[in-house]
Amino acid sequence: MSLVGTCDDCGVVGVPLRYKPETPVSEQPRPSVCERCRSHRESQATTFVRCEDCGDRVPESRATGMDVSPPDGYYPEFIHFCPGCAPTDDAEQTEGSA
Ligand SMILES: [Zn+2]
Ligand SMILES: [Zn+2]
Secondary structure: OOEEEOOOOOOOOOEEEEOOOOOOHHHOOOOOEEHHHHHHHHHHHOOEEEEOOOOOEEEHHHOEEEEOOOOOOOOOOEEEEOOOOOOOHHHOOOOOOO
């Protein structure tokens, strides 16, 4: 299926539209960006991070980031988990008595 319309990103009119590469197609009601913007988004979307747990490389957009910066906050530090290793919220109940 090819749909011609206006690109969401650059606003060019009357171009064949493509799905956004970083969003699941099932979440997009219709293609909405032009080919140029699609490949631009794709090049930006392919930032890979390493899963702290299993070592797999996963796209940053799909990874779960965790802030592990030291208390002094001098060097902000983040670790990432793939969807399979992402810790769940209710697994950890910390008491905050500050
Ligand atoms: Zn465009
Ligand atoms: Zn993993």
